[in-house]
Amino acid sequence: MNLRATLLLAVQALVRNKVRSSLTMLGIVIGVAAVIITVAIGAGARVSVQQSIASLGSNLIVVQPGSVTQGGVRTGFGGASTLTPQDGLAVAQLPGVAAVSPIVSVHSQVVAGGNNWQTQLTGVAPTYTYIKAWSLASGRFLSESDVASIAKVAVLGQTVVSQLFPNGSSPIGKTIIIKGSPFTVIGTMTALGQSGMGQDQDDVVLIPYSSAMERLTGLTTVNLLMISATTAAQVNPVQAEVTALLARRHRIVPPQPYDFQVRNLQAFAQAASSTGAVMELLLAGVAAVSLLVGGIGIMNIMMVSVTERTREIGLRMAVGARARTILNQFLTESIVLSTIGGVIGVVVGLLGTVLVAQLAKWPTLVPAGWVFASVGFSAMVGIFFGYYPAQKAANLSPIEALRFE
């Protein structure tokens, strides 16, 4: 018996029992669909965690001014006014640094026409969009010449746009008043939503850091330096180099404490992504159990089928089927069932994934590897759980099988 003939025999037998065949397949269909859907949800969750970490800037290094001691009282980090835009320019020259932006933060009222709004004014460099992985919704972002000319231009976050321009008109080209100075709106940012800490990240007005220093704070120092390393692997070396460079620039001699602090978000990113991986594994584990149950269902039905078809097996043996041929036929039936079930399961799983994404608004992602793995695994389920019943069929004595009532 060649492979084609065996396959034909198996398919014929399955087609003759359509209801039983489809019910048997159902277990595998549900198992595989469950694997696909849960993995898609798990992977989607992981990717969205990764994206939100990336939006924080996963390669991000933050330099804060250190604390100062005045009359025995130590301020916290950020209390000292020691970081300057020039420090930022020097850091930008270091290898492994992709971009640097000084950050100047001021809380202030902003007025546009008849509307006013308390918001966060942030003085930044043109590199800020790159560092934050934040894109423009309309207009243009701040340019190097805006910084150089201390221009009175502003880019608005979506919350500010809706508060100051509630009628939906485009804010581009409009004038807003910040601490008495008129600024021209040149662009708006896309909505970021809440940060990991629950802050509204869109409640912000971005202006050149030079303008913020000159017109709002009146200081020559900045609140922060945000540094983006070229790759995640560069974060730690860059952090070390930045520390060394700033210590040199600030003429700090050990054991004198540093007047700044350099931090990165990698620990946070790692914790978040490993949590995601554990979640994904957990979901896949649950799904694998349902696939296992599907496999046991196949074994169950195949056992019933062998008993029910005992006389058929006896007859096949009497008219010349070898034991091996009977084994192959039943094994093939089970493999065909589970593989077709697996393929249908993938289709159902993909549809289910789309449905989940649409209805629950959950991010989903179907890794192609899992699709092939689940079809392959269900075929293996067919072999594994089909072997015992097939063996049982092949070992029947033809005489007893023919007498079986």
Place this chain on the structure above:
Amino acid sequence: MSDVVEVRGLRKVYPMGDDEVVALGGVDLSIAKGEFIAVMGPSGSGKSTFMQIVGMLDRATAGTYLFEGNDVAKFSDDDRADVRSRRLGFVFQSYNLLPRTSALENVELPMVYAGVPPEQRRDIALEKMDIIGIKALADHMPNQMSGGQQQRIAIARSLVNDPALILADEPTGALDTKTSRDVMRLFSDLNAHRNITIMLVTHEPDVAAFAKRIVTFRDGHILSDIPNVERAA
């Protein structure tokens, strides 16, 4: 030319606890080509065991069995399966057709295992069904046919590989008197006009009367082996 079947001192013993049951206690019998032999006897006489051993569905405990001159004791299980598919035909009391499978496909079944190419199977199956006079039933399912029709399908199935011997185990046991007679007449015709060797197992004298030779078993031994004068002529 050797006989189709030649058995000498054939014994079959079944262990039963500490005891053993002797089903066949040393049987000698030859079946030549073209014979139509009826094996009779009450239940427990060993006639069914004899048929199963001759049909290579079971092995003897002792004695020799030559099939077409070959020693069956030396056959592996696969060899025996191959002989069953190519050289033997079976007809059972309960027809044993595959359910939900057309008559044509049922007739084709032994050829599937004998490795006959699919294109030829159909032609051969239809040819044999034509001989039996049931070609019109080719597309029918077993549950759409009468018992007599199903048994004819089974007879056509036993013919497809041009077997050296057809073994019919109580082929009329489930049929009414008239249908039984029709089926037996069919066996007679196949034997008389196509020289097909047939071994029939039955306990009904009416049915055995169609054979040309009647062997009666009792308690595992042959009680009598006589030509059927009426038909042997």
